[in-house]
Amino acid sequence: MTIQSVRTYYVDARKTLTKSFVFCRIQADDGTVGWGEAYAIPRRERGIAEFIKGLGAMAMTLTDASPQNFRANVQGWYDEGHLSIDLSSAASAIEVALWDILGKQSGKPVCELLGDVVNRLLTLYANMDPMTDHGQSMDRLAQRCAAITQLGFEAVKIYPMEYQPLEQAVECVRRVRAAIGDDTRLLLDAWALPDAAFAVEAARAFKPFNPFWFEEPVAGERIDAMAEVRSQIALPVVTGERQAGLHHFRAVLEKGAADILNPDIVGVGGLLEMLEIARLAESYGAKVAPHCWNSTTVAVAAMAHACAVMPNALIGEYFPDYEPFCGRFGILEFDLSGGKATVGETPGLGVRMDEDALAGHEI
Numbered sequence: 001m002t003i004q005s006v007r008t009y010y011v012d013a014r015k016t017l018t019k020s021f022v023f024c025r026i027q028a029d030d031g032t033v034g035w036g037e038a039y040a041i042p043r044r045e046r047g048i049a050e051f052i053k054g055l056g057a058m059a060m061t062l063t064d065a066s067p068q069n070f071r072a073n074v075q076g077w078y079d080e081g082h083l084s085i086d087l088s089s090a091a092s093a094i095e096v097a098l099w100d101i102l103g104k105q106s107g108k109p110v111c112e113l114l115g116d117v118v119n120r121l122l123t124l125y126a127n128m129d130p131m132t133d134h135g136q137s138m139d140r141l142a143q144r145c146a147a148i149t150q151l152g153f154e155a156v157k158i159y160p161m162e163y164q165p166l167e168q169a170v171e172c173v174r175r176v177r178a179a180i181g182d183d184t185r186l187l188l189d190a191w192a193l194p195d196a197a198f199a200v201e202a203a204r205a206f207k208p209f210n211p212f213w214f215e216e217p218v219a220g221e222r223i224d225a226m227a228e229v230r231s232q233i234a235l236p237v238v239t240g241e242r243q244a245g246l247h248h249f250r251a252v253l254e255k256g257a258a259d260i261l262n263p264d265i266v267g268v269g270g271l272l273e274m275l276e277i278a279r280l281a282e283s284y285g286a287k288v289a290p291h292c293w294n295s296t297t298v299a300v301a302a303m304a305h306a307c308a309v310m311p312n313a314l315i316g317e318y319f320p321d322y323e324p325f326c327g328r329f330g331i332l333e334f335d336l337s338g339g340k341a342t343v344g345e346t347p348g349l350g351v352r353m354d355e356d357a358l359a360g361h362e363i
């Protein structure tokens, strides 16, 4: 298979949501179209789109544009050992689109091409994005969390450190726990605290409310500090959303810095990279819970397929608030409802993008 064209789209959602989206559309020589998405950190969308164009131009020179060849002969050459999350995000978009093409060409869902399918059902947690409702009161947050559990979500993630001082953060956790009941998993994201000792203090204060995990107690690159925090608290530690590269995740695992890794599904470099990280994590007894601060279309589909072949996939991230907006550009062709995604038999990723709706967003 060779690539005939690579198109990029920047869907600016800043007026509606807390982030925007970057997609790519790849057309193969037989006319098959595949879709990819890049993890686009706000204000970097156009830069990431440029990376996609550069990587795409090189990918078009491949005589066999398989995801493996793209990874070995384009991605590695392009980054020249200078890894950055934006470049790996752009590479993810292309790699995911190539998987979508391969699936459509072979008549199989992507998960069946990735390996042995172990679980088609992925439980999702609802990210209660604080920026969606910036400055919201604790009671408003608690109400939103309770409402989302009514839709079937069995896990919610909040950012208690938005409320200061620590007593207020603890009160936030208390109110949300009271609102969602004891059976809903409560995920806490500390969003990289600058002080490891304070992170330990906070984790201990939150512990009585039975959090499911404590995410990024300190910045992900501070592996020693992360390990130190983990050794002093009794909550599972999650890290990885801001990093790419197998060597980083190996160091995290070797130093015992985390219980759960959360590389971004379309930021880490592609599905092959995600699966390598998952295999590595498995050998250390660690779980993987993909980060997915992306649209509810291509990236979520990619996450569901990857997790279907990962025995240590724990849970996936989802932004219910993004669903109405993203639904204008694409829909999933498999079941995602009630906080669960179940990949079916649709060839490829099982996502149908609306080319007419996207036409005005091509860059």
Ligand SMILES: [Mg+2]
Residues within 6 Å of the ligand: 189, 191, 215, 216, 241
């Ligand atoms: Mg996070």
